[in-house]
Amino acid sequence: MENNASEVTRRTFIGVASTALAATATVAAQSQSNMGSHDAPNEEQPGANNNGLDAQNPDSVWPPETDNGTVPPFKYSFALSRKRIESGGWTRQVTARELPISKTIAGVEMRLTHGGVRELHWHVSAEWAIMLYGSARITAVDHNGQSFVGEVGEGDLWLFPPGVPHSIQGLGPDGCKFLLVFDDGNFDEFQTFLITDWMHHTPKEVLAKNFNLPESTFDKVPKKELFIFQAGMPGDLKKEQSQTAEGTGTVPQRFDFTASQMKPTKITAGGEVKIIDAMTFPVTPITAAIVKLKPGGLRELHWHPNQDEWQYYISGKGRMTVFTAGSRARTMDFEEGDVGYILQSNPHYIENIGNTDLVFVEMFKSDHYEDISLAQWMAHTPALLVSQHLGIDQSVIEAIPKEKIVVDPR
Numbered sequence: 001m002e003n004n005a006s007e008v009t010r011r012t013f014i015g016v017a018s019t020a021l022a023a024t025a026t027v028a029a030q031s032q033s034n035m036g037s038h039d040a041p042n043e044e045q046p047g048a049n050n051n052g053l054d055a056q057n058p059d060s061v062w063p064p065e066t067d068n069g070t071v072p073p074f075k076y077s078f079a080l081s082r083k084r085i086e087s088g089g090w091t092r093q094v095t096a097r098e099l100p101i102s103k104t105i106a107g108v109e110m111r112l113t114h115g116g117v118r119e120l121h122w123h124v125s126a127e128w129a130i131m132l133y134g135s136a137r138i139t140a141v142d143h144n145g146q147s148f149v150g151e152v153g154e155g156d157l158w159l160f161p162p163g164v165p166h167s168i169q170g171l172g173p174d175g176c177k178f179l180l181v182f183d184d185g186n187f188d189e190f191q192t193f194l195i196t197d198w199m200h201h202t203p204k205e206v207l208a209k210n211f212n213l214p215e216s217t218f219d220k221v222p223k224k225e226l227f228i229f230q231a232g233m234p235g236d237l238k239k240e241q242s243q244t245a246e247g248t249g250t251v252p253q254r255f256d257f258t259a260s261q262m263k264p265t266k267i268t269a270g271g272e273v274k275i276i277d278a279m280t281f282p283v284t285p286i287t288a289a290i291v292k293l294k295p296g297g298l299r300e301l302h303w304h305p306n307q308d309e310w311q312y313y314i315s316g317k318g319r320m321t322v323f324t325a326g327s328r329a330r331t332m333d334f335e336e337g338d339v340g341y342i343l344q345s346n347p348h349y350i351e352n353i354g355n356t357d358l359v360f361v362e363m364f365k366s367d368h369y370e371d372i373s374l375a376q377w378m379a380h381t382p383a384l385l386v387s388q389h390l391g392i393d394q395s396v397i398e399a400i401p402k403e404k405i406v407v408d409p410r
């Protein structure tokens with residue numbers, strides 16, 4: 001048991017502090033007014049403080065009293081990642097190198113200008129994406145030479161299967177910004193297979209032989225990768241679709257998915273969730289749950305028996321508590337651009353603690369979604385048995401809804 005008399009929680013600290021220090025009036029009055037049991041008091045913190053980070057992480061400064069023990073950090077912010085800036089946009093990543101716990105999934109943020117191109121490339125991992133702002137033209141070709149050319153708008157997804165070469169180009173007056181998700185925590189967006197890089201590192205005589213063209217054809221191939229570069233706008237969509245499909249046709253299953261038009265999988269008073277796995281988006285080996293919690297809403301107490309969960313926060317402010325067994329629990333705060341991670345079968349919940357909707361994605365390296373709800377487990381276990389564990393009346397256990405709630409309140 002790690003709890004002991006010397007452990008200083010917020011409440012015990014304030015209790016001691018107010019007794020010992022009241023006479024010297026160095027402790028500011030504690031505010032009980034607006035924020036509930038987790039609220040940080042107006043206690044001035046002496047010594048050196050990073051006030052900006054403290055303000056973003058109130059549940060680390062004054063953890064809930066139910067938090068206990070050592071739980072490895074499960075949060076990293078894209079704001080701490082190095083941004084690689086190019087003429088046509090920028091990119092930054094959060095991988096297992098930044099957040100060591102995140103072994104199964106890595107994330108990349110990318111911004112492209114109007115006409116900015118993420119160079120033709122491929123990689124070993126599958127690439128899942130959600131458009132956060134603006135729109136893009138995407139292209140890909142599969143192992144049968146079948147093509148895909150499409151356009152993706154805000155809230156919509158794409159999936160490039162492992163090894164399938166592709167490109168992304170910003171459309172619209174201000175280009176676009178999107179999140180990429182890869183099914184390998186050690187993925188590195190700066191170490192992909194690039195068309196310019198490979199051509200430059202292949203002798204021109206080999207290129208000449210490969211394409212049955214004169215060597216001079218390849219004189220202008222760049223000597224350094226383009227990676228992200230400013231280009232002119234793409235051609236007419238329908239023309240490009242028919243040109244790329246000549247002789248082979250298009251891919252049998254689309255690489256894009258209009259998640260923005262999808263009916264939520266579940267709607268409650270507290271919010272909604274859209275679950276997008278291979279049942280709805282057949283090409284994807286990566287499953288997503290797009291969750292919206294209204295202010296005060298709670299993503300119910302649950303865990304995932306089949307995979308780790310990787311999260312990206314799109315908007316709003318929330319906090320997540322993870323229980324890691326052995327009496328250990330930790331709460332961390334999340335806002336736009338933050339990444340969270342929960343190991344397989346570790347129970348957790350997320351609360352919206354802001355005044356606006358909290359929107360985030362739960363991502364899984366799996367082609368299907370699974371979770372186990374604490375409430376549903378209890379509802380389908382003999383009520384007498386549960387009652388004997390928890391000291392809660394059998395009638396109360398029997399009244400727990402039999403279906404999964406997902407987002408509270410129902």
Ligand code: MN
Pocket residue numbers: 121122123127166
């Ligand atoms: Mn890619």
Ligand code: MN
Pocket residue numbers: 302303304309348362
């Ligand atoms: Mn979860």
